[in-house]
Amino acid sequence: MTPFLSGFMITLLFVGGVYFVAVLERCSMTGNVSWSGPARSFLLLFAQEEIKTRKHDKVFFETAPILFIGVILLTISILPFSRGSVVIDLGTGALFINAALVYIMVALLMAGWAVNGVYAMVGGWRALAQLIAYSMPVVMALTATVMRAESMFLTDIVESQQSLWNILYQPVGFILFYISALAIAFLPPFDLPVAEGELAGGVWADLTGARKLLFRLGRLALVLTLSVAVVVLYLGGWMGPWLPGFVWTFLKTLLVAASFFAVGHFIPRIRHDHLLEYNWKYGVPLALYNIFQVGVVLLL
Amino acid sequence: MELLITALIIAAVLFGIGLYGALSQTNLVMIMMGIELMLGAAMINLVAFWRFLHPDAFSLQMFVLVAMTVMALEGAVGFAIATQRFRTSGTVEMEESAELKG
Amino acid sequence: MISVQLILLIIFGLAAIWFGWRVFMTSSMVRSALSLLASMVAIGILFLVMEAEFLGVLQIMMMGTEMSIMAIFMMMYMMDPGGLGQMDMYHQKNISIAAGVIVTVFIVGAALAADWGTIATQFPGPHEQNRLLGMEILKRSMMIFETAGVTILTGMIASITVALSIKNSVEK
Numbered sequence: 287m288t289p290f291l292s293g294f295m296i297t298l299l300f301v302g303g304v305y306f307v308a309v310l311e312r313c314s315m316t317g318n319v320s321w322s323g324p325a326r327s328f329l330l331l332f333a334q335e336e337i338k339t340r341k342h343d344k345v346f347f348e349t350a351p352i353l354f355i356g357v358i359l360l361t362i363s364i365l366p367f368s369r370g371s372v373v374i375d376l377g378t379g380a381l382f383i384n385a386a387l388v389y390i391m392v393a394l395l396m397a398g399w400a401v402n403g404v405y406a407m408v409g410g411w412r413a414l415a416q417l418i419a420y421s422m423p424v425v426m427a428l429t430a431t432v433m434r435a436e437s438m439f440l441t442d443i444v445e446s447q448q449s450l451w452n453i454l455y456q457p458v459g460f461i462l463f464y465i466s467a468l469a470i471a472f473l474p475p476f477d478l479p480v481a482e483g484e485l486a487g488g489v490w491a492d493l494t495g496a497r498k499l500l501f502r503l504g505r506l507a508l509v510l511t512l513s514v515a516v517v518v519l520y521l522g523g524w525m526g527p528w529l530p531g532f533v534w535t536f537l538k539t540l541l542v543a544a545s546f547f548a549v550g551h552f553i554p555r556i557r558h559d560h561l562l563e564y565n566w567k568y569g570v571p572l573a574l575y576n577i578f579q580v581g582v583v584l585l586l
Numbered sequence: 587m588e589l590l591i592t593a594l595i596i597a598a599v600l601f602g603i604g605l606y607g608a609l610s611q612t613n614l615v616m617i618m619m620g621i622e623l624m625l626g627a628a629m630i631n632l633v634a635f636w637r638f639l640h641p642d643a644f645s646l647q648m649f650v651l652v653a654m655t656v657m658a659l660e661g662a663v664g665f666a667i668a669t670q671r672f673r674t675s676g677t678v679e680m681e682e683s684a685e686l687k688g
Numbered sequence: 689m690i691s692v693q694l695i696l697l698i699i700f701g702l703a704a705i706w707f708g709w710r711v712f713m714t715s716s717m718v719r720s721a722l723s724l725l726a727s728m729v730a731i732g733i734l735f736l737v738m739e740a741e742f743l744g745v746l747q748i749m750m751m752g753t754e755m756s757i758m759a760i761f762m763m764m765y766m767m768d769p770g771g772l773g774q775m776d777m778y779h780q781k782n783i784s785i786a787a788g789v790i791v792t793v794f795i796v797g798a799a800l801a802a803d804w805g806t807i808a809t810q811f812p813g814p815h816e817q818n819r820l821l822g823m824e825i826l827k828r829s830m831m832i833f834e835t836a837g838v839t840i841l842t843g844m845i846a847s848i849t850v851a852l853s854i855k856n857s858v859e860k
Contacts, residue, residue: 343719377814378745385749392725392752395759399718414756421753438818587807589694593738594799596701600708600727602792607712610784615762616712619724623708626731629747637738639804641811644824648832650743651825654750655836659843661754665761666847673853678765681779 296367299536300510307506307543314474314547331502336495339401346400351493351500354393358507361386365514366441368524368531379440380432383515384425387470390508391417394479394489397501401492409488412558413472413479419565420469420476426573427459427466430580431519444523451522455583458576460520462569467512467546469561471505474550478558513542593634601627614671614678618664625657696737704730717762725755741814742821 308324338347364379376382391413398410432438434455435446453460469476480488490501517523517538524531526538556564601624608620629650636646668678675682707727711720728751735744812820825833 343716345719346722376741376745377818378742381742381745381749385745385752388749388752392722392756395756396722411760414760418753418756437815439815587804589691589697590804590807591799592694592697592701593734595796596697596704596734598792598795598799599705600731601795602788603705603708603712605791606784606788609787610779610781611712612779613766615717615758615765616720619711619720619758622724623711623727626704626728630731630734633735633738633740633743637740637811638807641808644817644820645829647740647743647817647821648824648829650740651746652832652836654747655840658750658754659840661758662843662847663850665757666850668761668765669851672765 296532299532300362303510303536303540303543304503304506306540307509310544310547311506311509314551327502328499331495331499334495334498336497337492339403339492342402343400346396347497350393350397350400351497351504353389353396355500355504355507357386357389357393358504358511362507362511362514364440365511365518366444366523367514367535369441375439375441378438380428380438380443380519381425384421384428387424388417388421390470391421397493398479398489403492405485405487405491406489409479409481409485409491413489415558415562416469416472416476416478419562420466420569423462423466423565423569423573424470426570426577427456427463428519430456430459430577433577433580433584440518444518444525447522447525451525452520456520456576456580458572458579460516462573462576463520464516466569467516468549469565471508471512471546473509473546475553475555476561477550477555478561481555483555509543509546510539513539513546516542590634590638593630593638597627597630597634600624600630612679612681614664614668614680617680618660621660622657625653625660629653693737697734700730700733700737703727704734717766718759721755721759721762724758725751728755739811739814740817742818 312323313319394413395410398406435443472479521538524535526534604620604623608617611617632650671678704727707723710723732744732747
């Protein structure tokens with residue numbers, strides 16, 4: 287297949303994947319599958335009046351949604367979908383994932399600060415605490431995968447799983463990365479920054495129209511991006527029999543995304559102090575143990 | 587050559603701004619920001635020297651890592667001092683902290 | 689000769705300088721902290737332009753966290769007026785400007801006057817850089833790196849000790 291055609295296919299599948307994730311999100315919240323629901327809410331937000339709050343911070347009000355979605359597009363551009371089809375193959379790809387995820391936090395902070403509202407600001411500071419805490423297990427779990435591949439190229443990390451997928455090689459790292467991915471995408475049960483029940487929408491409480499649309503789209507793309515990251519790092523990426531590589535990547539990705547929403551559907555929202563306590567007291571030591579364990583297995 | 591000089595001039599201007607900030611601000615956290623800018627300028631210099639003069643000497647990159655450590659530590663200790671100042675005197679204005687003045 | 693690298697260096701250098709200047713020119717604390725973040729990110733991009741890929745990405749990653757923490761500390765201690773109040777936060781302004789300008793001119797003069805010798809054209813690629821930096825850390829500079837680690841531990845203990853609240857009560 288030519289590179290152009292495969293690129294086109296991947297873009298198409300990605301857009302379709304985002305739509306599928308939107309359907310899944312709706313299903314996990316309301317319980318019924320509605321194939322036209324996301325399109326209708328897209329049009330609603332597209333045509334909605336843009337209400338600006340009093341004394342909002344003009345610069346951050348405009349830049350925060352763009353930063354949010356831009357960072358996610360940067361992350362997706364370094365993830366490999368199949369052998370050879372990756373937009374930018376960075377020599378420090380594994381580190382770059384974490385660097386990009388940090389700026390999700392900055393965008394939420396900016397958005398929460400900019401609208402000059404109490405709920406939004408509380409949501410923004412919550413996002414800061416949550417995402418700083420959960421980027422620690424992410425970077426340590428990434429370190430363990432890099433140790434196995436002996437390279438920071440994401441394609442090399444996928445190639446290193448030829449004999450045994452990382453989910454079996456380092457199950458502790460997989461669990462940590464999976465939970466942290468939930469926390470970084472602030473999906474339920476970790477949706478404290480945008481909690482509907484207690485903060486009336488949190489960071490997004492006062493946003494309407496195009497800005498809200500950018501945030502909603504960005505969150506859906508973020509879920510898909512993190513699912514691709516889980517697949518690339520732990521589930522063997524494009525590896526699988528019969529079908530072409532990118533089909534396997536997308537099948538696994540959609541499965542992981544569905545499992546994200548299934549977790550959120552069944553587990554209640556975690557209290558904020560518990561959220562931080564579990565991570566710093568148990569998550570970080572477990573991540574260090576994971577690095578140690580992988581190191582020992584590699585040396586044996 | 588012009589690349590190296592450009593990088594050095596950028597670093598010099600950043601260092602000047604950082605020095606101005608660290609000297610002129612009355613607030614502890616703003617002073618720390620000035621110091622961070624100066625450290626950032628130093629790191630630009632180190633990377634420029636690595637890239638354009640000694641690309642085989644990786645102790646230069648090592649030095650940048652140490653400078654980043656210093657930045658993080660400066661942040662941590664500075665915030666601790668700010669917290670303590672705020673607890674004891676209710677403000678982090680440095681104009682009002684003259685207890686050690688002889 | 690004007691190369692792409694030079695143009696990028698100038699663009700992102702100007703961005704770093706502009707945002708660094710904005711840090712001290714705004715009266716909103718959050719804006720000030722996020723301007724510093726933008727300046728640091730521009731410095732990280734300068735590293736990427738100078739082909740130190742690992743350091744650039746690391747800088748961008750670390751500064752994102754650090755400057756966000758700075759923003760929350762500024763909010764906690766400085767009663768941010770959101771850019772509405774005019775706060776007077778300066779002292780010895782003329783001396784500071786003079787010091788900044790003199791130091792800048794001095795460094796620029798030194799940079800222009802110095803004989804830098806030959807400019808290297810060969811340098812290792814990103815992957816090779818990662819390997820060589822790891823070798824440097826784990827072989828020759830291992831002691832320095834471990835000292836940095838111990839220093840971080842010391843800094844953690846010191847900052848917690850300093851930030852603990854002093855209780856003047858005598859009852860046990």
